[in-house]
Amino acid sequence: MSELTAKELFDKLSYKKKNVFEASSPEQIKKIYDYSVGYMKYLDDAKTEREAADTTVAMLEANGYTEYKFGDKLSPRDKRYFNQKGKSIFAFRVGSKNIEEDGIKILAAHIDAPRLDLKQVPLYEDSNMGFFKTHYYGGVKKYQWTAIPLALHGVIVKADGSTVKVVIGEDDSDPVFYINDLLPHLGARQSQEPLGTAISGETLNILVGGLPYADEEVSEKVKMTVLSLIYEKYGVVEEDFLSAELSVVPAFKARDIGFDRALIGAYGHDDRVCSYPAVTALLDTESESTVLVVLADKEEIGSVGLTGMQSDVLVDLIAKICEQLGADDIIVRSNSVCLSADVTAAYDPNFADVYEKRNSALVSCGTCMSKYTGARGKSGTSDASAELVGYVRRVFEENGVIWQTAELGKVDAGGGGTVAQYIAKHNIETVDIGVPVISMHAPYEVVSKADVYSTYTAFCAFIK
Numbered sequence: 445m446s447e448l449t450a451k452e453l454f455d456k457l458s459y460k461k462k463n464v465f466e467a468s469s470p471e472q473i474k475k476i477y478d479y480s481v482g483y484m485k486y487l488d489d490a491k492t493e494r495e496a497a498d499t500t501v502a503m504l505e506a507n508g509y510t511e512y513k514f515g516d517k518l519s520p521r522d523k524r525y526f527n528q529k530g531k532s533i534f535a536f537r538v539g540s541k542n543i544e545e546d547g548i549k550i551l552a553a554h555i556d557a558p559r560l561d562l563k564q565v566p567l568y569e570d571s572n573m574g575f576f577k578t579h580y581y582g583g584v585k586k587y588q589w590t591a592i593p594l595a596l597h598g599v600i601v602k603a604d605g606s607t608v609k610v611v612i613g614e615d616d617s618d619p620v621f622y623i624n625d626l627l628p629h630l631g632a633r634q635s636q637e638p639l640g641t642a643i644s645g646e647t648l649n650i651l652v653g654g655l656p657y658a659d660e661e662v663s664e665k666v667k668m669t670v671l672s673l674i675y676e677k678y679g680v681v682e683e684d685f686l687s688a689e690l691s692v693v694p695a696f697k698a699r700d701i702g703f704d705r706a707l708i709g710a711y712g713h714d715d716r717v718c719s720y721p722a723v724t725a726l727l728d729t730e731s732e733s734t735v736l737v738v739l740a741d742k743e744e745i746g747s748v749g750l751t752g753m754q755s756d757v758l759v760d761l762i763a764k765i766c767e768q769l770g771a772d773d774i775i776v777r778s779n780s781v782c783l784s785a786d787v788t789a790a791y792d793p794n795f796a797d798v799y800e801k802r803n804s805a806l807v808s809c810g811t812c813m814s815k816y817t818g819a820r821g822k823s824g825t826s827d828a829s830a831e832l833v834g835y836v837r838r839v840f841e842e843n844g845v846i847w848q849t850a851e852l853g854k855v856d857a858g859g860g861g862t863v864a865q866y867i868a869k870h871n872i873e874t875v876d877i878g879v880p881v882i883s884m885h886a887p888y889e890v891v892s893k894a895d896v897y898s899t900y901t902a903f904c905a906f907i908k
């Protein structure tokens with residue numbers, strides 16, 4: 445070490461994050477920008493978990509993956525996907541290596557995002573306007589959802605059992621929907637209220653109509669117009685809303701942000717910005733290992749239910765794969781490794797007081813590994829081992845992946861959880877990794893193209 449200058453020695457000994465753009469050649473930067481084009485298309489096609497599942501299935505089938513049902517035969521090199529109720533996808537490639545020794549390489553992201561769901565009896569009219577009642581889904585800042593264009597997505601199951609798909613507000617010729625807010629002229633008291641209570645859940649009513657039905661006999665004329673238009677288009681009556689899942693999401697399309705187009709603005713980066721790289725990494729790599737990409741639902745409300753990661757379906761699927769390969773699933777799980785692929789909060793200089801900068805994710809410094817998540821003293825995290833972080837770090841180093849590490853904000857400022865703990869509990873080594881997001885859970889979130897691409901390269905390195 446003696447021949448080094450003090451500055452060289454300091455550079456050798458100290459840790460510093462790297463900016464992916466700065467570390468990339470013009471050709472690599474072009475790749476980063478090109479990759480974002482496919483991602484932005486995926487964002488526009490996949491605004492709900494059902495649409496993300498359908499879009500993913502189409503990508504998988506175009507690449508030779510076929511649907512797997514429990515009980516199907518499996519052999520090495522099979523490319524299959526398991527569709528859990530149309531809301532959660534498990535895509536897997538059976539490896540040629542001994543699965544008991546090699547385990548399964550798992551990438552687990554989620555495809556649900558915060559939004560407003562329609563109540564089961566949503567429609568009413570008041571003061572010449574028609575509205576839908578909603579119940580918000582996931583952690584939303586309610587005031588952000590007023591006075592922006594909204595789209596309606598979902599399914600309606602009719603009395604005869606047939607299902608109607610609904611997407612209104614995405615085509616430029618479609619109408620959009622809207623939540624009223626108070627004018628500032630009358631907002632003196634509202635503006636004194638805390639942000640969290642200024643707009644209440646029961647005021648998130650969707651404006652859906654205003655034309656009275658031309659008939660003297662009908663008492664609720666705007667409601668009648670709306671019902672008649674829905675009936676005309678979908679053959680649906682009001683009672684059919686009882687068996688429907690309809691969600692209201694921002695009508696915005698994904699767009700480049702900034703003069704240099706370095707960033708992407710979109711609804712639902714959390715967590716499509718990890719699910720898209722996970723699926724494309726699966727499709728773009730070859731490997732001897734068995735690889736499983738999990739796209740889960742219900743993460744935003746606690747990973748509950750049939751399609752959330754707390755469901756037994758993950759262990760059931762692993763057991764069935766092992767059964768077909770003549771392997772013991774307990775041994776396989778104990779030798780498996782999972783990257784829990786979810787977003788983290790990007791350091792935002794506009795809100796510096798809630799971050800601890802040394803341990804925050806910086807925009808454009810690459811995909812971000814979080815050894816632990818949780819809140820109030822790491823509560824709710826699976827806290828990956830130093831050995832696992834060391835293993836993933838070596839994989840990234842060998843493959844030239846630029847990455848960073850972070851935790852979500854200051855120790856006592858708050859926190860968050862992911863699906864990691866629900867996978868780790870099955871004796872599968874799991875660590876969190878994903879893209880840093882600005883304005884997470886807002887109707888329009890922002891990420892850096894460099895971090896999206898870095899996440900893709902990280903996933904390719906991990907599964908190959």
Ligand code: MN
Nearest residue numbers: 714715786787
């Ligand atoms: Mn997430």
Ligand code: MN
Nearest residue numbers: 558714744885
């Ligand atoms: Mn989230």
